Amino acid sequence: MNCQEFEELSGAYALDALTEEERRAADEHLAQCPKCSRALQQLRSVVELFPLTVPPVEPSPRVKERILARIEEQAQQQRSSQMQPALPSQAGSYWQQRAGKRWRWAALAAVAVLLLALLGGTFAWNISLQQQLSHLQQQVALLGSPEAPVVYPLRGTAQASSAHGEVMYFPRQQVTVVVVYGLPPLEGSHVYQGWLLRHQHPTSIGLLTVENGVATLNFQGPLTGYDSLAISLENGPQPSREVPKGPVVALGTLINSRANSY
Amino acid sequence: MSASGKKEGQGSGGQASGSLPGARPPHIPVEELSDETLVRAISLGVVWALEMLYERYHRLLYSITYRMIKDHQVAEDLLQEAFLAVWQNAGSYSSRMGSVQNWLISIMRHRAIDYLRRLRTHAELRGMPLEDAATSEEMVSADAWDAVWRSVQGAQLRRALTLLSSEQRLVIELAYFEGWTHSEIARAYGLPLGTVKARMRLGLMRLRSILERLGTVES
Known part of the structure; x- marks a missing residue:
């Protein structure tokens, strides 16, 4: 396929109106033609607005329940195929946990209802009750979940003031995920490296992967006992050993790992 | 209509400087995590x-x-399938593929298109008469559309669509919302394939030009 042939069917490509065979041929051409890729992007940016023209319709709440039930079903199958007994902290199924949450919510709601009933029921109280129940429901749903993440913000230092991101620890998976946006583009063999700091002593947690301006890093293990997490700019391509050699470009403070869980 | 997704860069505010060790970090509500x-x-x-x-x-x-x-039942089944696909394939998402919103829309639309294409047979390819497309309330009545379209962008795009020729609007509508391929449209309406391709491309280019003038998309 040449540029002229692609141009002719570019509208159909943007609208997903090609056959599989035509799409494959077009993809091969696009992979080696930045000019046609740019032209296609112009048409795509219009097509991407089409969903905004659709009247909003709400699906049945059962859809979400069915999705979550299927996920739980798959997780159970996976667990039984691995023949591993559930850890005590994971022993309750997702639905049992949800049921637990509902009971706790119901208990809190009952307390709220009783308190308000004692104070006398008026229309204004009803509104207040709704707000309190909604708040309690949100709190119980998030605080009660064993999956609730512990999230800390990362901020750019003077070397990269537009940088910002998040450090998230997932207790169930025992995985920490670092996501940083707005770091300056890397030059040459330079790399971004992550560090955990305990009393100013750094421990490397590896190099960040940078893709489309988003830098990410995953590592196994909790953050307990560490004071902060830093991202440094290193000469690379290998990670620096023992201590950062380059400037720290982003920093996040880690307090008690449970203090900021949701 | 607009989804309430969080793009990267949107999130909690806060000081953009290195925090002092020992200081309590600002609270980031889970709701503000990016897509x-x-x-x-x-x-x-x-x-x-x-x-x-x-x-x-x-x-x-x-x-x-x-x-x-x-069809509500089928649409709900497809929505369920799409989110299960997201659950199973989230690891394959890369920001190189575009925004999460567009990635989700693409997953959803491809499922709907697959369903529609499976359902259709060549015998069933009966085209909507052009005059219907030109007078369809959905396509033309600005008041009716304004009542349901919640976003400014949606309203502007709708306005732009009414400025297209009915032939261009029809092929775009059939392709995007009905999942027809260009050759299916050509067969159903007895049009040369080149004509259908040209209407799609020129229709989208015209829409883009109108939306640029309105400031809906960047030129």
Whole structure:
């Protein structure tokens, strides 16, 4: 396929109106033609607005329940195929946990209802009750979940003031995920490296992967006992050993790992 | 209509400087996590992240699907399939593929298109008369559309669509919302394939030019 042939069917490509065979041929051409890729992007940016023209319709709440039930079903199958007994902290199924949450919510709601009933029921109280129940429901749903993440913000230092991101620890998976946006583009063999700091002593947690301006890093293990997490700019391509050699470009403070869980 | 997704860069505010060790970090509400972060969490098997992504986008995705399928039961099944696919394939998402919203819409639309194409046979390819497209309330009545379109961009695009020729609007409508290929449209309307291709391309270019003038898309 040449540029002229692609141009002719570019509208159909943007609208997903090609056959599989035509799409494959077009993809091969696009992979080696930045000019046609740019032209296609112009048409795509219009097509991407089409969903905004659709009247909003709400699906049945059962859809979400069915999705979550299927996920739980798959997780159970996976667990039984691995023949591993559930850890005590994971022993309750997702639905049992949800049921637990509902009971706790119901208990809190009952307390709220009783308190308000004692104070006398008026229309204004009803509104207040709704707000309190909604708040309690949100709190119980998030605080009660064993999956609730512990999230800390990362901020750019003077070397990269537009940088910002998040450090998230997932207790169930025992995985920490670092996501940083707005770091300056890397030059040459330079790399971004992550560090955990305990009393100013750094421990490397590896190099960040940078893709489309988003830098990410995953590592196994909790953050307990560490004071902060830093991202440094290193000469690379290998990670620096023992201590950062380059400037720290982003920093996040880690307090008690449970203090900021949701 | 707009989804309430969080793009990267949107999130809690705060001081952009190195925090002092020992200071309590600012609180980041889970609701403010970016879409990209949620997808990464889903790829690690975090169920609440999928629930949150569902809350942000289910209405938008369902509305598109229902618009295409016109059957609540089937549209709900496809919505379920799409989110299960997200659960299983979140690890394959990369920001290189575009925004999470567009990635989700693409997953959803491809399922709807597959369903429609399976359903259709060549014998069933009966085209909507051109005069219907030109007078369809959905396509023309600005008041009716304004009543349901919630976003300024949507309203502007709708206005732009009414400025297209009915022939261009018809092929775009059939392709995007009905999942027809260009050759199916050519067969159903007895048009040369080149004509259908040209109407799609020129129609989209015209829309872009109108939207640029309105400031809806950047030139």
